[in-house]
Amino acid sequence: MNRTARLYWLVEELRAAAPRALTVAVLAARCEVSTRTVQRDLQVLMDTGVPVRTTTGRGGGWSIDPAMTLPPIRFTADEAAALTVALATAGATTPYSGAARTAAQKIAASMTGAAAAAARDLAARIVTLPSSDDSAVRGAVERALSAHTVLRLSYIDAAGRRSARVVEPAGLLTADGRWYLIAWCRTRQAGRGFRLDRITAAVPGAERARTRDLATLLRGSAAADTVRPTALGPLLPTP
Numbered sequence: 411m412n413r414t415a416r417l418y419w420l421v422e423e424l425r426a427a428a429p430r431a432l433t434v435a436v437l438a439a440r441c442e443v444s445t446r447t448v449q450r451d452l453q454v455l456m457d458t459g460v461p462v463r464t465t466t467g468r469g470g471g472w473s474i475d476p477a478m479t480l481p482p483i484r485f486t487a488d489e490a491a492a493l494t495v496a497l498a499t500a501g502a503t504t505p506y507s508g509a510a511r512t513a514a515q516k517i518a519a520s521m522t523g524a525a526a527a528a529a530r531d532l533a534a535r536i537v538t539l540p541s542s543d544d545s546a547v548r549g550a551v552e553r554a555l556s557a558h559t560v561l562r563l564s565y566i567d568a569a570g571r572r573s574a575r576v577v578e579p580a581g582l583l584t585a586d587g588r589w590y591l592i593a594w595c596r597t598r599q600a601g602r603g604f605r606l607d608r609i610t611a612a613v614p615g616a617e618r619a620r621t622r623d624l625a626t627l628l629r630g631s632a633a634a635d636t637v638r639p640t641a642l643g644p645l646l647p648t649p
Contacts, residue, residue: 415522416441417451424462424474431464431471458515487528490521494532501538503607505582505589506552508545550612551591555579561593561618564611565604572610578604578619582629582635590633594622601627 411419426491434452438445452472455462461475475498485493500510521529563575577593580601584590588605595602600633601622628634638646 411441411443413451414518414526416443416447417455420451420455421460421474423461424472428474431469431473433471437472437551455457459512460516466538485521485525489525490525490529491532493517494529494536498533498536498538503544503589504549505606507548517590533636544609546608547612548606549610550614551579551609554612554614554619555582557590558619558621559594560593560615560617562613562615563604563609566608567608568608570582573597575602575604577604577623580622581624583628583633585633585636592624592627593621594627594635599627601631603631603633 419441420437423440424432431581434445434448437452438448440617441448452462458590462472463474464472466468497510497514500507504510518526519530550561553559558579561577561579564572565575566572574597575598577591578596579591579593581592583587583592583603588607590603590605591609592601592603594600
């Protein structure tokens with residue numbers, strides 16, 4: 411059993427036993443590897459964000475929170491290839507790209523057989539040109555969007571003019587490989603789009619932002635005809 415398959419197997423063994431804990435010795439015996447190997451693999455799972463935990467003392471061992479993990483997902487080779495391409499496009503300047511990388515590690519650990527082979531083969535044949543990465547700005551935008559808080563921006567527009575803005579984030583727009591923060595601009599008292607690579611500084615505040623309708627903010631703009639990506643359909647609430 412290779413390491414990827416073993417990581418997947420460990421997650422499923424812990425899920426099956428939950429909420430009961432399993433010792434490293436028991437897991438090693440079942441997998442027919444050394445306790446040192448199992449210990450190292452469990453640490454890898456923990457480092458990549460899989461909700462495994464260890465407890466000491468009598469009855470202790472390793473366990474997993476089943477409510478925080480997905481059941482087994484069987485990918486086809488085509489689905490694995492599609493995921494590989496989608497993750498490859500989550501470059502350094504893409505919002506939530508850090509979370510996308512940890513998600514990729516978890517997905518890779520769950521793939522076996524033809525799906526794993528297809529993902530590895532395609533991943534070896536995808537390259538990209540380096541891009542600048544202002545992770546501080548991107549992280550601030552991500553936090554403000556997730557926490558629904560007001561954001562202070564330093565921005566350079568298309569004409570090279572610099573300005574300071576206080577905005578209430580409403581959502582993200584992607585077009586032609588660019589990402590835009592759509593927000594209510596308190597400075598201009600109107601809806602505005604801010605290209606992420608033109609934001610030179612961003613500081614999320616503690617103040618709660620008012621809920622703004624994305625379609626309303628885009629109305630009358632060049633992006634008024636935007637549509638939601640069809641791939642996101644399963645994630646949206648049923649009307």
